[in-house]
Amino acid sequence: MTRERTLGKTRPTRREFLQGVGVTFVVGATGIVGACGLEPGDDGLPLASAPDAAISPNAWVSLAADGTITIQFGGTEMGQGSMTSVPLALAEELDADWDDVRVETVAEHNPVYGNPARSRDLGYPILYTAGSATVRGYFTPMRQAGAQARKFLLDSAAEQWGVPVAELSTEPSRVVHGASGQSASYGEIVARAKVPEYLPEVDESEFKSHDEFRYLGKDLTRLDVPAKTNGSAEYGIDVQVPGMVYASILRTPVEGESPVAVDDAAARAIDGVTDVVTLPYGVAVVGETVEATIWGKAALDVTWSESSRFRATDHARDLDDYEARARDLDFHTDNPLWQEKGDVDTAFANAERVIEATYRTDPAYHAQMEPMNATASVSEDGKSAEIWVSTQTQSLTVLGSAEALETTPEKIAMHPMYIGGGYGRRTEYRQKYVDDALFVSRAVGKPVKVIWSREDDVKDGAFRPLAAQYLRAALDADGNITGLEQRVATPTVLGYMNEPRWAHAQGRDGIAMNGAQTTRYAIPNVRAEHVIVDRCSRLAPWRGVATSYTRFANESFMDELAHTLGADPLEFRIDLARENPEGRAVLEEVGRMANWSEPRDGRWLGVALSDYGGSSVSAGVAEISVDETTGVVRVHRFWMAIDAGFILSPRNTEAQMEGTIIYGLSNALKERITVNGGVVEQSNFYDYQVMRMNEVPEVEVRALTNTRPPSGIGELGLATTGAAVANALFAATGVRMRELPMTPDRVLTALTAREPGAPRA
């Protein structure tokens, strides 16, 4: 039972709540006061009497008479830890005993639970876990909700005991009256509490100060960790639904084609195969066991259409085309500039010297360990469905599923599962693996679990886009950088994977472009431009979104400028960051950590700086060696200093940095997707190799402490990796690698082409 209450005029309206007016909006004042299982009290308001009765002072928390505190989590957990850290912020202000807390992941598309930091995507807050925005967006609302619930408990206790509320304080999950020594657990108070007419309001000034925190800033075991050591954590692929069948799908080898003739006789003859379903983009073999569907898929004989424009893709030529567009200063697409500061044209017109360079990056695959999969049970009329899926976004999964079935969002009941690696892969508006399960279930009238093979996952992958970037800098007679321009020729990612958001984005594709801006350096005239080109593959945000290529380019270019000007790369950056204390601080810190100026035998250092996820900033230093006979670059150590505001969990922050650094280095040195004739040429981990334990460097991370609100950490470590390695490689060999990945063959070619006596740094 849910009671709707009318809120007084002084309360923000639901509409105001949705828009997140001001910084002091009251999270709980949403018009929703849930009061479940309550008996009416003397005044007709419900009274919690049953032990499992609960009061929800706001949408986020439910307080049960048995002491259980249930907190709603609007994100999804994929190993980044926010299923713990976000509810923990609520529990902290509620002054809850963390042992009493249960966390539930919100399983619906309900903007009340949307992330305020994701309000612009569709014009209202959505449930979408990406871009390192979860803690950043939910931190203050969670504290509001916790503080409000605590006030409700204090008010209730004051009324129950007939004492002034000002004389009460709290201990974990207890209200205490110091003067009389009386105290009661939160559960006991709830058992006798009435749902108030009005919810107490909370101002941020009433929040705990940082030195009052019991939990935030300390290392608690993440809630999801124990189940991930004994096999009990349930991922999408683990779902078991009564009456379920399986499906494997032979997908079109080239995007845009469809089956024109299907010979399924051999497939149907396989024991356990029950159905073959033709889809617009493939042929599904349905059966009683996974293995029957895999064998059935292999036995299909399908003739495909041959009309797709992607058949014309040619990796090398496409990249050359992108490069020509990037370098053509007269070529513009009709989207606005990504960044414009000062007067760049005048800076170049007056330049004493112009330095320029072009950087090229191949597409990258997420290689999340859990291949794409989904389970769906579609109703007989085909207009409603229950779905089980590992997704980074409850909102888009529900909206996309409703669109797929041509129905309305409330007809989709979804179960978000643990995610076996997200990294941006599971963020699309229309998720193909969900479409698969919906369409096949609708066709066979049974619940269906669709599991992609690893080969499907690669060949039908949605990649970080191919990109070519042109950078130029204007220098004056004194060697000052007066102008900087970065032109990024890459497709629109949003325009492919999330059209409704692209419609709201006014031509600014943050997924294709983040990191192309210059914010930390004192350069007066800056321009960054997204030169939108045709896509050559399916696309998705990758971990670190665009920073793995945009920062590779602009932080390699900074090194080129330092070299041109005869400056030490670290000193050069520290000087340029003179107006940005945070950027300067992480550079200085990482320099100390790495012992920057100390030469070492056979190893070289490279540095890079990047911001990410709100106000977070990081500086990374790579220590490498290179085998000049094989071209193999080995990263031995990686140091990183970060400023991400207040750190909620130091241990988890370190883990996220280690993970993102390894992800970035793996890509920078090894990972490469190529698409020719519309076919993705890689298949599995033998030809798309990722870093293993024997290749990873020792990583050292230091977070500068401060009390600014927390900003993102889940991707921050990645942005500096490519440039730091390329810059170290230049220091080692005098060879400037302007192409990612820096595979041994490419390094060897560059070393061979090196002029005898080429400069060494």
Place this chain on the structure above:
Amino acid sequence: MATFTINGRDVDVDAHPDAPLLWVIREHLKLTGTKFGCGVGQCGACMVHVDGQTAFSCRTRVADVEGREITTIEGLSETGEHPLQQAWIAEEVPQCGYCQSGQIMRAANLLAMNPQPTRDEIVAHMSTNICRCGTYSRIVRAIERAAQEV
């Protein structure tokens, strides 16, 4: 029909002899802690023990385990408190967690053969298994911690 022992329990499974052990464990027997990652012996997510030795269950036919003893992550310890599992929690190894069943099974095999491995031995042994979240340094620390406690 295949007959074998899994986590100490005798089972008869109605599966084709060529069925990969992985899918028999996960979908016939509903022991979903063992994961599918690549299907080709490249990632280690599917690792189980067959008669005490690690095996890629994706590359093992169910016919090949006839009469043998299989252990999966669910059977590594009755209570989930194997020293490695405790060390995994103490070092907070898992991120997404998807690879970790395989990692723990691989590590258990190492400690069974070599109770006090050096760091290099750990790295050499564990490089069969991919962790895309990059938890490698914590895996090393957890194995070292468990080795001290065994």
